[in-house]
Amino acid sequence: MKMTRKEFLQLLALSAAGAGAGGLGLAAAEQQQPAPAKAGSVRCGMVIDFRKCRWDSGCESCLNACRTAHNIPNIPDEAHAVRWVWKEHYENIFPFEQSDFTREQYEKHPLDVLCNHCAQPACVRVCPTAATWKREDGVVMMDWHRCIGCRYCMAACPYGSRSFNWSDPRPYIQNPTASFPTRMKGVVEKCNFCEERLAQGNPPACCAACPEKALTFGNLNDEHSAVRQLLRERYALQRKPELGTSPSIFYLV
Amino acid sequence: MRDRPLIFAGLALFVALATYPVWHAVAAHSTAAAPDVPLPKQAKTCVAPLEYMRTSHMKLLIDWRENKVRNGVLDYTAYNGQHYRVSLSQTCLGQCHASKQEFCDRCHTYAAVETAAQPVGLVCFDCHTTPREVAAGRLP
Numbered sequence: 001m002k003m004t005r006k007e008f009l010q011l012l013a014l015s016a017a018g019a020g021a022g023g024l025g026l027a028a029a030e031q032q033q034p035a036p037a038k039a040g041s042v043r044c045g046m047v048i049d050f051r052k053c054r055w056d057s058g059c060e061s062c063l064n065a066c067r068t069a070h071n072i073p074n075i076p077d078e079a080h081a082v083r084w085v086w087k088e089h090y091e092n093i094f095p096f097e098q099s100d101f102t103r104e105q106y107e108k109h110p111l112d113v114l115c116n117h118c119a120q121p122a123c124v125r126v127c128p129t130a131a132t133w134k135r136e137d138g139v140v141m142m143d144w145h146r147c148i149g150c151r152y153c154m155a156a157c158p159y160g161s162r163s164f165n166w167s168d169p170r171p172y173i174q175n176p177t178a179s180f181p182t183r184m185k186g187v188v189e190k191c192n193f194c195e196e197r198l199a200q201g202n203p204p205a206c207c208a209a210c211p212e213k214a215l216t217f218g219n220l221n222d223e224h225s226a227v228r229q230l231l232r233e234r235y236a237l238q239r240k241p242e243l244g245t246s247p248s249i250f251y252l253v
Numbered sequence: 254m255r256d257r258p259l260i261f262a263g264l265a266l267f268v269a270l271a272t273y274p275v276w277h278a279v280a281a282h283s284t285a286a287a288p289d290v291p292l293p294k295q296a297k298t299c300v301a302p303l304e305y306m307r308t309s310h311m312k313l314l315i316d317w318r319e320n321k322v323r324n325g326v327l328d329y330t331a332y333n334g335q336h337y338r339v340s341l342s343q344t345c346l347g348q349c350h351a352s353k354q355e356f357c358d359r360c361h362t363y364a365a366v367e368t369a370a371q372p373v374g375l376v377c378f379d380c381h382t383t384p385r386e387v388a389a390g391r392l393p
Contacts, residue, residue: 135325141322143322143323144380145318145322170392170393173392175390176382176386176387176390176392177387178342178343178347178382178384178387178388179342179343181342181380181381181382182380182382182392183380184376184379184380199325199327
């Protein structure tokens with residue numbers, strides 16, 4: 001078959017248009033959101049009460065309970081520190097939730113921040129080894145056996161809730177607890193919502209340790225639970241709700 | 254016959270080199286006998302038959318691990334119907350084999366699972382603690 005110059009150019013243009021359209025279609029498919037996670041009957045969540053926290057008296061019961069329960073190393077170097085739950089100032093937790101006069105009241109007010117156990121967790125989507133995943137009860141779990149230390153999850157988490165073990169954490173663990181393992185160099189770790197305590201029917205260690213009961217744990221899907229009761233009565237904030245991660249930690253203001 | 258000293262020197266050298274492993278082993282006091290692994294006094298049965306544990310304890314531990322971490326299964330029903338809590342530190346080491354050095358390490362060293370030249374053969378105890386270490390307040 002002999003092809004004229006004109007026919008050849010027409011064919012070329014048609015192919016280019018076809019390939020372009022195909023590419024656009026692919027890009028559109030990639031942009032589609034994943035199906036929302038299957039809503040189970042249980043969604044673990046926590047409500048933190050601004051008013052009840054006795055931070056001004058130097059109380060760190062919640063932080064110490066977590067450190068002890070999970071063998072969290074006390075690394076003096078801030079850049080290498082490992083944190084599951086820690087105190088952050090109001091203006092850093094909610095940078096867009098302050099006006100001229102609320103700032104006066106809340107400025108420098110430290111509050112607990114921890115893994116938000118999001119309903120749509122970004123960390124789970126990016127983990128290449130499924131070392132972090134969402135359990136049916138809403139807890140975002142980690143399997144340290146599988147973690148390869150790529151730190152994608154740390155980049156994905158909008159709350160900075162994850163820490164990386166840059167060195168062997170064991171020299172920094174003062175009084176080890178027998179019932180929980182330590183971690184090793186090269187893995188990421190974060191709050192596990194005390195899944196080892198949940199398995200025995202106990203609330204997370206931070207909730208149990210708070211002398212003022214400022215932290216309340218419960219099932220967000222159960223409208224009769226203590227957390228839902230609190231959320232009905234008071235105005236509550238979530239961290240960065242506009243990102244669509246749907247955090248399960250609520251702050252009563 | 255002028256080469257006799259050379260031939261005998263060569264033979265002596267050959268014998269010395271060929272038997273070197275024997276002398277080395279004698280000097281290092283190594284033995285071919287299986288390691289002496291002390292068995293717990295209070296427990297008479299393990300979570301699986303002895304032969305299975307000898308050959309496949311690593312498979313059992315991985316099954317425990319996957320089931321506990323991924324599926325939340327905390328209870329293990331043994332071959333004889335007995336129930337055990339799924340935990341390396343609390344059950345295996347906590348109830349029976351208190352000394353990792355005398356139990357785990359002796360066999361692993363003998364079988365060269367983990368040696369000085371290849372220290373990353375086994376990583377369980379990089380994270381999992383033994384009750385003795387915790388009681389001493391110092392983790393290795």
